[in-house]
Amino acid sequence: MKKLALLFAMAVIIISCGNDDDAQPEVLGCTDATSINYNPSATIDDGSCVYNKNITFNFSQNWDGQSVSVADFNNTLYTNEFGNKLNISKLRYLISRISLKRADGTTVDFEEYNLIDVEDSTTVFLAPAMMATTGDYTGISFIYGFNEEDNISGEYPDLNAANWNWPDMLGGGYHFLQMEGSYDDVNNMPQPYAYHNGTARVSEGVFEQTYITFNFNQNFTITEDANIEIKMNIAEWYKNPYTWDLNDLDTDLMMNYEAQMHMYENGPTVFSIGSITQ
């Protein structure tokens, strides 16, 4: 982009030098004063105008393609890969460092993190302060949870007030996921599960990171304010590669290293990019 601008500038100089006597030199550039690269001396619009657009992220949940909303909580029965029958009564998760990759290789790095609580409709979308420029993009990336640099105990007042903290004795910082509900055990009796994910404790004072970086290669063009859907397939938490049996792992999972690592293994297929509308 910069090189292009330089070329234009040189062209303008050359043209203007070479055509001293002309009353109205022809200058190519963006002639729209509302664009972010408006060139006041341009006389001919060359289609290079770039604009800032608002991006909204929409966080949706599904169970192998079947939409999951708060209306399903406690009511809808799901069967996981292993065959456990379960319902969901709570689902909260953290997404951070969302970034859009432009075709020229530069990125739009949004500063906000978002704690999605499916029961709170105000949290299932994120409207970052930063805007994205119009043009071609080739990818979307984000982090499920916080990376090590961001995952600092007590650092975020809104997450503290949301009681989202992960115990310091387990590595501290914050939860990445809280998924809770009830499943039917081998005797068909309802039992609780609390599928909570965060930093894994290997042994006293030794911890392993379990955040997951998602990079999706996807070509799209931003022309207007855009809405980008980030989808969570809840069923994937129970499979690919580890087939999860709630009879073995239902509660007390936070300090269970194996359980945390199974979540980490299953996580990479959980998220995908849905519709991009504008």
Added chain:
Amino acid sequence: MKKWSENITRTCIVGLAIGFMAACSSNDSDPVEPIGENEEYIPTPKALTIPPIFQQLLPPPYIPADNPQTVEGVALGRKLFYDPILSGDGTQACASCHQPANSFSDSRKLSIGIDGFEGIRNSMPIYNMAWNTNEKFFWDGRAVGLELQSLDPVTNPVEMHNTWENAVASLQGDTAYPELYLKAFGTSIITKELTAKAIAQFERTFISANSPFDRYLMGENTLTQQEINGFAIFMDEARGDCFHCHGNEFNPLWTDNAFHNNGLDAIITDKGLGNVSGDPNDDGKFKSPSLRNLAYTAPYMHDGRFATLDDVINHYSEGLVYSRTIDPLMKAVSRGGVQLTESDKSDLKAFLLSLSDSSFITNPDLQDPN
């Protein structure tokens, strides 16, 4: 990393500041004391004093835009809170069931109204109200906002059993109140809304953040080994697992402000949140109370069924019973709970008591001014 609402908050604060400045420049213009509404009049702003530990760890306090904290508003609210004038027969004040020595709760299991009848819920303690993040008040969350909450007990037939029409008439006919409303709100025409606003302003000044554990976190105090052990049990998912609903060292509210069925009854008789939402999946859910000031707030639970803290710990350890809406965080329910050892229980209790703030219940600014 930041939360997108931060920008909005900042804009609001700037807006407020400009509002205050504009107000300051115009409030000495009219020497004549008005009786009706005077839009020129601005009472003296008085921001809440935010404890450093809250400043550091929590979002800013929530103050409704239409009810800013003022010196005169808080003073009026304080007088009202302690004045039996609001009750049907002039015998009962807010403070009758929300006593300072009990962290503004009642030592009775169920409070008794002016007609001698018991209510159905234990009186909730009052503190840190501006950090009730979801703005849902009462054990069942039926009031949204502290102003609306404070309207309820006045007309509740088993509490102050009055009508607002009558309460307002009593206040209007009083020798002192019209003048106090004039100072607080620029009008001496008393309404129930202004009354609720004044009480809410006073209640927002009930800030408790000076317990031994708070001072320990601020590096000003040490804890006993037993208290430290108790905190580890509190934070251990396989033992206390208290932190999922009741805060942690980075959430000094010691509550999630949310609603849970904590396994008290096999058959739900008081639906709690379920009565408010109409959703049977909410039956038996009640607000998680903060664990601050437990030394002063006995008895415990929404119906005051547990006389002691030992009873409460025993409940979670071995007394849990199943019902359809029981919270998944209640574990090993078929055995009644996780079966804490006796030493774990006494350590946990010692820690819980370290969250009690004696300077709060004796705070001179919160006592009866009358």
